[in-house]
Structures are given as structure tokens and as C-alpha cells.
Amino acid sequence: MSSVQPNPDPTIENYDTRFAALRDQLPGAxxxxxTAMEVLRRRGLPxxxxxxWKYTDLRHLFRAEFRSAxxxxxxxxxxxSYILEGSHTIVFVDGLFSAGLSSAxxxxxxxxxxxxxxxxxxxxxxxxxxxxxxxxxxxxAALNTSLMRDGVVFKIAxxxxxxxxxxxxFIMSENSAAExxxxxxxxxxxxxxxxxxxTYISLGPxxxxxxxLTELVLDRDANLRHIIHQGLSDSSWYIGQVAAxxxxxxxxxxxxxxxGGRLARSEITVDLNDKDANCSLKGLxxxxxxxxxxxTTDVIHNKSHCRSSQSYKNVLDDNSRTVFQGRIxxxxxxxxxxxxxxxRNLLLSRGANADSKPELIIHxxxxxxxxxxxxxxxxxxxxxxxxxxGIDSLTARSILVHAFVSDLLEGMPEDNVKGFLKRFINLWLxxxxxxxxxx
Amino acid sequence: xxxxxxxxxxVQGKEILRGVNLEIGAGEVHAIMGPNGSxxxxxxxxxxxREGYDVTEGKILYNGKNLLDLDIHExxxxxxxLAFQYPVEIPGVSSMNFLRTSLNSIRSYRGxxxxxxxxxxxxxxxxxxxxxxxxxxxxxxxxxxxxxxxxKRNEVLQMSLLEPYLAVLDETDSGLDIDALKAVADGVNAxxxxxxxxxxxxxxxxxxxxxxxxYVHVLAQGKIATSGTKELALELEKKGYEALGLDKTxxx
Numbered sequence: 001m002s003s004v005q006p007n008p009d010p011t012i013e014n015y016d017t018r019f020a021a022l023r024d025q026l027p028g029a030x031x032x033x034x035t036a037m038e039v040l041r042r043r044g045l046p047x048x049x050x051x052x053w054k055y056t057d058l059r060h061l062f063r064a065e066f067r068s069a070x071x072x073x074x075x076x077x078x079x080x081s082y083i084l085e086g087s088h089t090i091v092f093v094d095g096l097f098s099a100g101l102s103s104a105x106x107x108x109x110x111x112x113x114x115x116x117x118x119x120x121x122x123x124x125x126x127x128x129x130x131x132x133x134x135x136x137x138x139x140x141a142a143l144n145t146s147l148m149r150d151g152v153v154f155k156i157a158x159x160x161x162x163x164x165x166x167x168x169x170f171i172m173s174e175n176s177a178a179e180x181x182x183x184x185x186x187x188x189x190x191x192x193x194x195x196x197x198x199t200y201i202s203l204g205p206x207x208x209x210x211x212x213l214t215e216l217v218l219d220r221d222a223n224l225r226h227i228i229h230q231g232l233s234d235s236s237w238y239i240g241q242v243a244a245x246x247x248x249x250x251x252x253x254x255x256x257x258x259x260g261g262r263l264a265r266s267e268i269t270v271d272l273n274d275k276d277a278n279c280s281l282k283g284l285x286x287x288x289x290x291x292x293x294x295x296t297t298d299v300i301h302n303k304s305h306c307r308s309s310q311s312y313k314n315v316l317d318d319n320s321r322t323v324f325q326g327r328i329x330x331x332x333x334x335x336x337x338x339x340x341x342x343x344r345n346l347l348l349s350r351g352a353n354a355d356s357k358p359e360l361i362i363h364x365x366x367x368x369x370x371x372x373x374x375x376x377x378x379x380x381x382x383x384x385x386x387x388x389x390g391i392d393s394l395t396a397r398s399i400l401v402h403a404f405v406s407d408l409l410e411g412m413p414e415d416n417v418k419g420f421l422k423r424f425i426n427l428w429l430x431x432x433x434x435x436x437x438x439x
Numbered sequence: 440x441x442x443x444x445x446x447x448x449x450v451q452g453k454e455i456l457r458g459v460n461l462e463i464g465a466g467e468v469h470a471i472m473g474p475n476g477s478x479x480x481x482x483x484x485x486x487x488x489r490e491g492y493d494v495t496e497g498k499i500l501y502n503g504k505n506l507l508d509l510d511i512h513e514x515x516x517x518x519x520x521l522a523f524q525y526p527v528e529i530p531g532v533s534s535m536n537f538l539r540t541s542l543n544s545i546r547s548y549r550g551x552x553x554x555x556x557x558x559x560x561x562x563x564x565x566x567x568x569x570x571x572x573x574x575x576x577x578x579x580x581x582x583x584x585x586x587x588x589x590x591k592r593n594e595v596l597q598m599s600l601l602e603p604y605l606a607v608l609d610e611t612d613s614g615l616d617i618d619a620l621k622a623v624a625d626g627v628n629a630x631x632x633x634x635x636x637x638x639x640x641x642x643x644x645x646x647x648x649x650x651x652x653x654y655v656h657v658l659a660q661g662k663i664a665t666s667g668t669k670e671l672a673l674e675l676e677k678k679g680y681e682a683l684g685l686d687k688t689x690x691x
Contacts, residue, residue, distance in 0.1 A: 387511035388488075388511055390545035390601070395540070407531060
């Protein structure tokens with residue numbers, strides 16, 4: 001029996017035509033692309049009547065016109081301030097790998113990087129594609145799979161610690177209106193440790209559409225700190241999806257900092273695939289103007305004794321909007337599951353609006369699961385108390401907003417990654433008068 | 440120092456203070472007593488500038504300035520300090536950072552140099568010790584996880600750090616055991632000087648045994664009903680407000 005057939009969608013027709021035209025330019029994986037395009041045609045693009053897309057409307061995105069990615073020349077100085085000091089840096093401009101701007105020396109033996117385009121071009125078509133993404137799931141994964149052009153293929157060997165963070169920077173050049181379907185394949189070998197940051201930024205105004213899909217595979221006892229910093233221009237579109245699969249005793253710490261995009265959606269699906277796998281998902285979105293930011297999670301406890309925690313916070317000003325949809329799924333027999341979820345929203349303006357939707361599906365009986373959501377404005381009692389101690393109104397507000405976001409970074413090691421995130425948070429918060437820390 | 444003249448204050452359209460007159464000279468300690476709902480806390484909030492308290496008539500002069508023209512933080516800068524009846528818990532804000540930001544804000548308002556982190560730590564530890572307050576408390580967020588007594592000590596610690604010219608203590612004695620009461624009173628007394636004035640708002644005479652006031656006023660039905668010296672407090676303690684015919688106040 002067929003499900004509801006979507007109406008013929010002009011956007012899909014459009015992609016269909018483009019797919020046909022682009023087929024020869026796109027690197028490899030032609031069978032996979034074809035299958036994905038069929039899925040896309042069959043299932044359609046998500047609309048607000050799709051349950052998991054109820055709060056995020058893509059109609060404006062699909063009406064907008066984009067160009068295909070082209071390799072614009074930019075200089076390292078233009079994005080220097082977004083580089084994490086001391087990191088291995090790999091740079092993409094308007095969706096395409098830039099070897100000239102990248103510096104990833106000393107990875108020899110511990111990890112291997114190649115661009116997705118290189119990987120697909122050299123890969124034997126008959127080799128199985130290592131993807132863990134379900135392209136049938138409503139969203140843009142099928143679109144990404146049919147039109148992916150470049151991205152990161154990064155494989156960390158077994159038993160290694162990469163001490164310096166690895167930063168992948170995806171730059172939208174100034175005045176670009178590019179559409180990019182980035183695909184990142186990252187795997188961490190047994191008992192290996194690494195920190196990876198994915199930075200998405202615009203240099204000046206840009207109306208780009210970034211559809212990034214990152215796959216994370218963590219082998220036994222692997223430990224990955226994975227950070228996404230999305231600071232695109234507020235006229236950009238961003239759909240960033242992460243699909244992660246964790247083997248026994250693997251540990252994933254994911255943190256998403258979002259402040260850009262006119263519409264941004266960060267989606268993460270984590271499969272806790274074997275005992276004692278553990279994930280901590282955190283997110284901070286800071287939005288103003290008419291920005292829309294969506295964080296959607298799906299944590300799947302497939303085996304017993306796994307732990308997951310989710311903590312998402314949003315700071316909203318003006319007429320901005322945020323969405324949090326958090327799902328926890330506990331499979332039958334996944335006993336001793338420990339799964340928690342919390343979403344908190346701070347509204348700085350009457351025009352702002354936050355939606356929060358938890359969803360817990362639990363098929364095991366010996367589990368600890370919890371969820372919670374809160375929406376509120378600044379505590380007036382606290383504001384008065386602070387001001388009565390001689391602190392002006394603007395600083396008092398800034399102190400309280402900082403306080404609201406501060407616990408998200410707690411527990412993160414005191415290193416330059418934390419400092420890096422703090423810097424962008426402070427930048428957004430305007431840092432009216434620095435709330436100085438006691439040494 | 441402080442001159443309150445015919446002060447009328449409404450909260451959400453309801454008149455709470457109905458013509459308060461009060462003059463506090465430099466170096467004086469005044470106590471305001473009165474039954475519940477007589478407007479004592481309202482007076483403290485109006486002095487510190489809390490929103491929602493509408494002055495419909497009258498004026499407040501502080502060192503010759505119109506206090507009502509000043510923002511909350513400016514009043515603090517000018518030396519007005521309110522020790523809260525219910526100090527506010529502020530999760531996520533470290534006590535140390537808060538105190539230092541406060542002190543430096545007030546110092547910069549007065550055109551004084553900011554205190555360095557090192558000097559500040561020394562200063563806070565010293566003040567905390569004299570209040571018999573464990574300075575480990577200050578590693579916590581502001582007032583979070585503090586007992587009732589610890590919160591009150593923290594108020595007095597802030598007062599002794601900020602060295603106000605007009606300290607208003609709103610029921611600082613409530614909920615304190617005798618040791619805490621003594622420590623708090625010592626803290627207040629240590630600040631007494633010919634330049635500094637104190638307004639004690641209290642329910643009971645008990646505190647006034649430790650901080651001896653120059654004048655005692657009884658606030659009832661939004662007005663100063665009677666004034667006197669410290670003996671008035673003793674009399675109230677003995678006979679109760681009822682004996683003075685002051686019990687029939689509406690709750691505010």
C-alpha cells in the first residue's frame with residue numbers, strides 16, 4: 001500500500017533536471033545518487049505537515065534561487081579570526097575543498113584526510129558506500145546524497161590520541177549565493193581520542209544554502225568531542241545534519257553553537273549501538289532579528305547500559321524563533337538505560353517565540369529517563385538585586401544572560417576550544433561591559 | 440543626609456505610604472518598626488528605586504539631591520545600600536565576580552580606581568572573616584545554597600565592602616540565631632561613623648539591643664504614627680502595637 005503521495009513538487013522537478021545536467025560533473029557514486037533521487041522523488045521534500053518538520057518551514061528556501069558552488073579566491077587573513085589557534089585546519093570555500101588554505105600537517109599515521117570529491121573519484125563504484133544515514137527519513141539527506149559534491153573524509157586510526165583539535169572550516173564567500181551539499185564522513189578508530197570542530201561562516205553578506213550532512217562512526221572505546229560552530233550570515237540557509245553511530249563504550253560529546261542563518265536547522269541522530277556507549281549532546285542558539293533556529297535530536301538506545309544526556313539552551317531577542325525537538329528512543333531490552341533531556345529558553349523580547357517538543361518512546365522497563373523544558377524572561381528580582389549593587393542596567397542584563405548560558409560550557413576541559421566558543425558567545429552577547437572574571 | 444517629605448507611594452494603584460515624613464542626619468541610626476503591612480518594606484524599596492513603586496506625592500532629598508531622579512545603580516553609587524529582607528539567589532553568577540563587579544562599578548561611579556583581582560580577594564577574605572563567614576561560600580553562585588542566616592551575613596558583607604553612606608536594613612534580623620545576630624550587628628556597628636547613617640527596619644526590639652538607634656519611629660497605616668528614642672522600642676516590645684492603637688492596618 002502506498003502512503004500519501006506528495007503533489008508533484010516543482011522544486012523536486014527542478015532538482016531532477018539539475019541532477020540530470022550535473023550528473024557528469026558530480027564525483028562518483030552514480031548508483032547511490034540515482035537511488036537517492038528516486039527516494040527524493042517518492043518521498044518529497046519535507047513540509048510542515050511532516051511531523052518532524054512541523055515548526056520549520058522550508059518553503060522560502062525552496063523558492064530561493066542559488067548558483068552551483070564555485071571556487072572563489074579568498075585569503076587566509078579573511079577568516080583568520082575563525083581559526084582555532086593550534087588546530088589542524090582544513091578549509092572549504094563555497095562548498096569546495098581548498099588545499100591552499102588548509103594546513104593539516106603531522107596527521108601522518110594517526111589520521112587520514114581526503115576530500116569527498118577525491119574519495120568518490122578514486123573509489124571503486126562496486127565498493128560498498130560506508131554511509132550510516134537513513135535517506136528515507138524525512139529531511140534533506142536524500143537531496144544531499146543525490147547532489148553531494150565535496151566534503152570531508154576523515155579517518156582516525158585505532159589507538160591514537162590526536163592532541164591538537166582538527167578544525168574543518170566551511171566558508172561562504174562574500175556575496176555568494178551558492179548552494180552546497182556537503183557530505184562529511186568521519187570515523188574514529190578503537191580507543192582513539194580526538195576533538196573536531198566544524199565551523200560554518202560567511203564572509204560578509206551571502207545568501208548561500210548550506211546543506212551539510214556529517215556522519216560520525218565511533219568504534220569501541222573511541223572518544224570524540226565534536227563541535228559545530230554555525231555563524232553564517234543572517235541571510236543564509238543552513239541545514240546541518242549529523243548522524244552518529246557509537247560502538248561499545250564509545251563516547252561522543254557534541255556541542256552545537258548556532259548564531260547565524262535566516263533559517264538554520266541542526267539535526268543530530270545518535271545510534272547507541274552497543275553496551276556502555278555514551279553521548280552528551282549540548283546546544284546553544286542565540287538569535288535575533290527574524291532568525292529561525294531549530295535543534296532536532298534523535299537518540300536511539302539500541303542496547304543496554306547506555307547513557308545519553310541532552311541539554312539545549314536558546315537565547316532569543318527581537319522577533320526571532322527557536323525550535324527544539326528532542327527524541328529519545330529506548331529499544332526493547334535496552335535495560336539500565338540512562339537518558340535525560342532538558343531544553344531552556346530565555347526570551348529577551350516580547351516578539352520572540354520558542355517551541356519545545358520532547359518525545360520519549362520507551363520499550364524497556366528498567367530505565368531512567370527524564371525530560372524538561374522551560375521558557376522565561378530575565379528574572380526581574382535578580383535584575384533589581386544586581387542593579388541595587390551599583391551595576392547599570394545593561395551590565396546587569398548581560399550578567400544574567402551570561403549566567404543563563406554559562407553552565408553549558410561547564411564540564412568542558414579548560415582549553416582553547418572552550419575559550420574559542422566563549423569568545424563567539426561573548427561577541428554575540430555584545431559584551432557591553434565585560435563581566436570580568438576573578439583570576 | 441536624608442529628608443523624606445510627605446511621601447505617598449502606590450503599588451499597582453493601591454496607596455501604601457500615605458504621607459511619610461522622616462529626617463535622618465549624618466551619623467544617625469534610625470529604626471522603623473511597625474506591624475505587618477504598615478509599609479516598612481515599601482519605604483525601603485522606594486529608597487533603593489525598585490520599579491513598580493509609584494511616588495504619587497512628596498519628595499526624597501538625599502545629600503541635597505532629588506533621590507527619585509536617580510536610577511537604581513546611581514543611587515547605589517551615591518551611597519544608598521539596601522540589605523534585602525529576602526536576598527535573591529542568582530544561579531550561574533559567581534559570588535566573587537558579582538561582588539567585584541559591584542565594588543568596581545561603585546568605585547568607577549565615584550571616580551575612584553578599580554580594585555585589582557588580587558587586592559579584591561584580600562579585601563573580601565578580611566571582611567568575611569570579621570563577619571565569621573566562611574569564604575568558601577563565595578565560591579558558590581550568589582546566594583545559591585546559602586542558609587537563611589548565610590544570606591543575611593552575605594548582605595552585611597556586601598554592605599561592609601561597598602561602605603554606603605545610607606544603609607537601609609530591611610528585616611536583616613529575621614531568621615537569625617543569636618550568634619548570627621551578633622555578627623551582623625557587629626558588622627553594622629563597625630561601619631558607624633559621623634558620615635554614615637543607618638535605617639533599620641525591624642519587627643522586633645531584639646536587634647536594637649545590639650545596634651542602638653538614636654531614634655525609633657513607628658510606621659502604621661502608611662504614616663509615621665509616633666517617634667521617640669530607643670525607649671519607645673522597649674515600650675512597644677512590652678505592650679505591643681495594639682496598646683498604641685496601631686494594630687488595625689490593612690495588609691499590603
